[in-house]
Amino acid sequence: MVRQYFGTDGIRGRVNQKPMTAETALRLAIAAARTFAPDGNGTVIIGRDTRRSGDMIEAALVAGLTSMGLTPCLAGIVPTPAVAMTTRLTGARFGLMVSASHNKYADNGIKLFSPEGLKFDDATEETLEAAMAGAFEGAYVAPEAIASPQRMAGVGDDYVRTCLATMGTADRIKGMKVVIDCAHGAGFDVALEALQQCGADVTVIGAAPDGININAGCGSTDTTALKAAVLARKADVGLALDGDADRVIVVDETGAEIDGDQVMALIARELHESGRLKGGGMVSTVMSNMGLDRYLRSCGLTLARTRVGDRYVGEHMRAHGFNFGGEPSGHIILSDVSTTGDGLLAGLHVLSVLAGSGQKMSELGHVFEPAPQELVNIRYSGANPMENAAVLEAITAAEAMMGEDGRMVVRKSGTEPLIRVMAEALEAGLMRRALEHVVAAVKAAS
Structure with missing residues (x-):
């Protein structure tokens, strides 16, 4: 089945262009309601990040859900894992997170979670795709059964408590100098709250969202500001979240990622x-x-x-x-x-290990000797280069060149028009030759 909507992680794209439109959100809400709650009863958790288009997408989801008799519970601006956790703990029919993760503000997306707080598998997404095609043709609930959305307070607080409970004692990192970059995203409030409750000496950056600055020169995709802040503050460690706080990047006390x-x-x-x-x-x-x-x-x-x-x-x-x-x-x-x-849970875990190690982050963060590896992202327009015969031949030749001493991974991004070419080998020269061979072929086909 050729997918129109779903990629690697839900639906994502440039706002007001297919597939990321208000119409898509409306179709998805109706299709998901018919698929997962055909009885027309129950609640759905909805969270979002800070990007400007979040209100628009949320409103379309609310319209679709309420037209099918489901009650949207609006959690507000919270991390993606908080939506998954709340969906699981409240018995909701499913959960929705409005976010484009690490992408800039002009993009947005929708992630879905099952009642168990799990992302749906490919087969379920294909079922939803089919249901979305005919979403506007089916029946809706009677006027008296139309639901009303509810504001859901305390989701972020509950999420912080759950994360902190995993550390054993909240004061384990008391006094540790930590800089956290919240990417002007969904974690800007809860991350600071969690670290303050632990007693950390915390400096927060990337915590002034304005709807368009999410992931802009900050967060997990650009740690320049975090590195500078770690050095300026003489901090023990730095953490960078992305726009929906489901990932974390760690920076050591020397400013190295x-x-x-x-x-x-x-x-x-x-x-x-x-x-x-x-x-x-x-x-x-x-x-x-x-x-x-x-x-x-x-x-x-x-x-x-x-x-x-x-x-x-x-x-x-x-x-x-x-x-x-x-x-x-x-x-x-x-x-x-x-x-x-x-991202927050993993970051807290790293801080806990650091606190009990007696080492600096630069020492603790070198666990093994990595094989030489390099990743090149190549933007394309038009046809998918992965369907080009010359590209496939180049990949085969590179794999044969490295044999058992290396690996080549070439894939199309599920969220952006990029071909990601990764090569690694036990010997740097071999890795570089294989990489350059494939990159040249992909660029020629882009």
Whole structure:
């Protein structure tokens, strides 16, 4: 089935252009209501981030849900994991998060969660796509059954309490100098509250959203300001969230960014040593470094790989009994607490490990020696270069060039018109030759 709406992580795109229009949101709300609540009863949790178009998209969702008899519970500006958590804990029929995550304000999106707080699988999304096509042709509830939206207070506070409870004692990081960049996004309020409750000496940046500054020169996609603030404050550590706070990037006391694979290795090691790691290892995607795999094997643990997307990581974790997984981009799932990528929860976990280590973040953040790896993003217009014969031939040739000493991952982004080319090998020169071969082919076809 050719998808019109859903990508790697829900529906996402430039606002007021297909697929990200108010009409799409209305279709989705009606289709989801008919699919997941055909009896026309129950509640739906809706959260959003700070971008200007959030009110418009939320209003369209509300119109669709209420026309089908469902009661939208509006959580306001809260992180994506808070919506997933609240959906699970309240018995809602499903949850909706209005956000384009790390994208700039001109984009927006909608993420969906099941009653268990889980992202839907591909088959369910395809069912929704089919239902959306005929959304305006079906029946609606009788006038007396039309529902009214409700404001839902305290969602952020409940989420903070749940995150802090995982740390054992809230004062574990008391006095630690922390800078947190909230990307002018959904975590701007709850992240500061959580760190203050822990007694951290916290400096917050990226916490003045105006509807258009989300992810603009800040947050997980641009840590320049965070690095400068860490150095200026002589902080112990810096954390950067993205627009919906479902991912985190860590910066050490020298102003250097800690690689996401190193962060995951750090958490996996702590969970393993404390007897809390389940499944005999962890789950990540094809983008994780070979060095992480080798490190985990040296600890007697395994690394399972999935497609890119934290929902695929989560699906594999649930199917095979893991409780920890993530992506090197900063989506980290600690499933004993949260059902999806959770930037604040993962960040608090890193701070807790740092507080008990007696080490500096720069020391703690180098868990293994990474294999040389490089990622190149190539923007394209028109036809998908991944369907070009010359590109496919170049990929095959690069893989043969590296053999068992390297890996090549080439994929189309699910959220932007980009081809992502990643190469890694035990030897840097080999990696570079393979990478350049494929990049040249993709650029020629773009």
